[in-house]
Amino acid sequence: MSLRIAVAGAGGTVGRRLTAILAADHNVLALTRSPVRAARLGVRGRLVPADFGVRAGLNRALDGADALFVATFDPTDPRHDEHLASAARAAGVAHVVKLSALAVTDPDAQDLVTRWQRECEQLWQASGLTWTFLRARAFMSNCLSWSGAVRSGAPVATLYGDAPNACVDPADLAETAARALTGPGHAGRAYALTGPAAVSAREQVAHLARLLDRPVRHEELTERQALDRWCARHPRALAHALLESARRQAAGAKASVAPDVKLVTGRTPATFDAWARRHLDAFR
Numbered sequence: 344m345s346l347r348i349a350v351a352g353a354g355g356t357v358g359r360r361l362t363a364i365l366a367a368d369h370n371v372l373a374l375t376r377s378p379v380r381a382a383r384l385g386v387r388g389r390l391v392p393a394d395f396g397v398r399a400g401l402n403r404a405l406d407g408a409d410a411l412f413v414a415t416f417d418p419t420d421p422r423h424d425e426h427l428a429s430a431a432r433a434a435g436v437a438h439v440v441k442l443s444a445l446a447v448t449d450p451d452a453q454d455l456v457t458r459w460q461r462e463c464e465q466l467w468q469a470s471g472l473t474w475t476f477l478r479a480r481a482f483m484s485n486c487l488s489w490s491g492a493v494r495s496g497a498p499v500a501t502l503y504g505d506a507p508n509a510c511v512d513p514a515d516l517a518e519t520a521a522r523a524l525t526g527p528g529h530a531g532r533a534y535a536l537t538g539p540a541a542v543s544a545r546e547q548v549a550h551l552a553r554l555l556d557r558p559v560r561h562e563e564l565t566e567r568q569a570l571d572r573w574c575a576r577h578p579r580a581l582a583h584a585l586l587e588s589a590r591r592q593a594a595g596a597k598a599s600v601a602p603d604v605k606l607v608t609g610r611t612p613a614t615f616d617a618w619a620r621r622h623l624d625a626f627r
């Protein structure tokens with residue numbers, strides 16, 4: 344059966360891939376602040392202007408939607424999920440699939456981003472809507488932030504470069520989201536979504552060097568250096584959340600692998616090597 348599915352965060356890493364999967368069989372409402380930019384990025388479906396910070400426009404954006412995918416992005420603004428939940432209720436949306444973070448299950452994770460994701464999950468649980476949570480480990484695509492350094496021959500500098508992380512391919516997250524939005528049996532479920540193995544930043548850099556067939560150096564940062572770099576790019580509270588998260592990774596909190604990508608999609612999740620082969624042009 345063809346459904347009408349709204350994708351909130353359609354211009355994002357997972358949302359963009361999700362619209363491509365869904366558009367083959369379903370009527371997709373792709374919510375974005377910038378339809379022009381979204382079209383350039385190849386977002387599929389009907390591009391619907393929407394800003395999660397502006398409640399008034401969301402009713403019309405979700406009009407007639409059977410299901411809703413939610414990826415929100417601003418841990419300093421909890422209103423975004425509130426606005427989407429109230430608009431989804433008003434529009435009669437039957438099922439919400441929310442992208443969350445696996446750290447919410449770790450009682451030691453008390454950083455700003457994880458607390459925000461926990462609060463968002465609680466908000467959806469209390470919303471009266473049927474929900475599914477996709478709790479993701481770090482996206483493999485985060486290392487696209489190294490592409491400039493790799494292209495220019497500079498070292499890739501990270502904090503705790505030997506700390507393992509069972510990072511996940513965003514394409515697997517999009518496939519899992521598509522199954523949860525369109526198939527039965529996902530109501531009230533929270534899935535732990537990881538890749539097939541834990542990999543450290545130093546190992547990721549070595550993978551890239553091997554695939555590029557040239558040396559790529561890894562450089563270890565101190566906590567002070569990493570914090571200064573994050574503070575230059577993000578609000579201070581977010582920079583500190585990243586530091587707390589890196590410390591948990593160094594303590595081994597992100598190394599375990601979960602079976603849920605395969606459980607939901609029937610496919611083994613992609614390795615970092617497979618992800619890197621598909622994105623190698625970004626590093627050339």
Ligand SMILES: NC(=O)c1ccc[n+]([C@@H]2O[C@H](COP(=O)([O-])OP(=O)(O)OC[C@H]3O[C@@H](n4cnc5c(N)ncnc54)[C@H](OP(=O)(O)O)[C@@H]3O)[C@@H](O)[C@H]2O)c1
Binds near residue numbers: 354355442444482
């Ligand atoms: N990255 C990770 O490793 C990771 C791991 C676990 C969980 N997560 C979670 O996954 C989600 C995606 O994170 P990300 O950092 O990877 O984001 P991202 O995919 O880079 O997406 C950013 C998108 O947010 C949209 N956006 C921002 N503010 C908006 C607003 N006010 N209204 C409407 N759209 C808005 C923008 O789309 P438009 O410009 O098209 O509007 C932009 O494309 C977050 O909830 C994050 O906590 C991420």
